[in-house]
Amino acid sequence: MILTSGSKRLRFRIWTSGLALSLGAAFAAPGQLPVMKRSDVVFMYEAGRQTYEDYGATVLAWGGKPTPKALEQARGLMPRLPFEEVDLLIVDEMGKNLSGSGLDTNVIRRNTGGSFVTPGASPVLRIYVRSLHPDSHGNATGIGLADFVHDRLLNAMDPQATWLNAMTALMPANARVPMHFPTDRQALAAAMQVIGRADLRQAKVLWIKNTLTCQALAASEAYLEEARQRPDLRLQTQPALPEFDARGDLLPMFRARAKTNSEI
Numbered sequence: 008m009i010l011t012s013g014s015k016r017l018r019f020r021i022w023t024s025g026l027a028l029s030l031g032a033a034f035a036a037p038g039q040l041p042v043m044k045r046s047d048v049v050f051m052y053e054a055g056r057q058t059y060e061d062y063g064a065t066v067l068a069w070g071g072k073p074t075p076k077a078l079e080q081a082r083g084l085m086p087r088l089p090f091e092e093v094d095l096l097i098v099d100e101m102g103k104n105l106s107g108s109g110l111d112t113n114v115i116r117r118n119t120g121g122s123f124v125t126p127g128a129s130p131v132l133r134i135y136v137r138s139l140h141p142d143s144h145g146n147a148t149g150i151g152l153a154d155f156v157h158d159r160l161l162n163a164m165d166p167q168a169t170w171l172n173a174m175t176a177l178m179p180a181n182a183r184v185p186m187h188f189p190t191d192r193q194a195l196a197a198a199m200q201v202i203g204r205a206d207l208r209q210a211k212v213l214w215i216k217n218t219l220t221c222q223a224l225a226a227s228e229a230y231l232e233e234a235r236q237r238p239d240l241r242l243q244t245q246p247a248l249p250e251f252d253a254r255g256d257l258l259p260m261f262r263a264r265a266k267t268n269s270e271i
Contacts, residue, residue: 102143109149190255
C-alpha cells in the first residue's frame, strides 16, 4: 500500500492552513445560516469578514465596484495552497459547482487562453483529479487543466455539456481529455514518474478535497521542515502511508460536507 515504487515510501501528514478560506457554511447544519447558492463571485453589501465567510464569498464588492478594502479582504478569503513548490497536486473532485473553471486557477496556478494551458506564478508541476462532483451535472469543463484523471471522472462526464461550455468560453483547451487510469494506484504511479525527482521520498505532494476547500490538506513529509517553521500551519495527524482499497483506489481522506437547505 505505497504511493511510490519499490521500497521508497511516501508518507503524508494532515495540515490545517490559516491561509485558506474558512468555509463556515460548508459544515453547518441546515437552517443555521442564510440559504444562498454558492458561486464564484458574490456581490454583497459591504460587511464584516465573518459575513463574507458565512456566505462563502470569494470576491467581495460593494455597489458593483470592488473597493481597495474589499479587495484586500478577498485576498485573505481566497483559497490557495500553503506551499510555493508543488510536484504533484491530488484533487479529489472538480466541478462547475466548485469553480466556474472546474478547477480554481488561483489554486492550481494554471491558466487557459483559448488553445493553450499556461503556467501561473509558482505553477504546480503535475495535477491528478480523481472525480467529477455530481452537482456539476456532467459538465467537466476544466478537465484539460489536469495532467491525469481517474476513469470515473470520464465516466461521469457529459461530452456535449462540456464541449458547449468550452466553445462558449472560446477555450477548447478546457475540454481536452488528459491521460486517464482505472485506479488511483496506476494514476499516481504514472504521475510520480514525470515529476523529475531522482529520490521520490523528496517528492512534494499535496492532496486536497477540491479547490474550494483548501484549509485542510494532506502533505508529504518533504514539507515537514518548512511546515514546522510556519505559525499558520498545524499538524493534525501523525505520519501515515496513504491507504488503498482492494481495487487500488485511495481510501477517503476528507469528511463529507453537510448539505445546506438549498441542496436538500
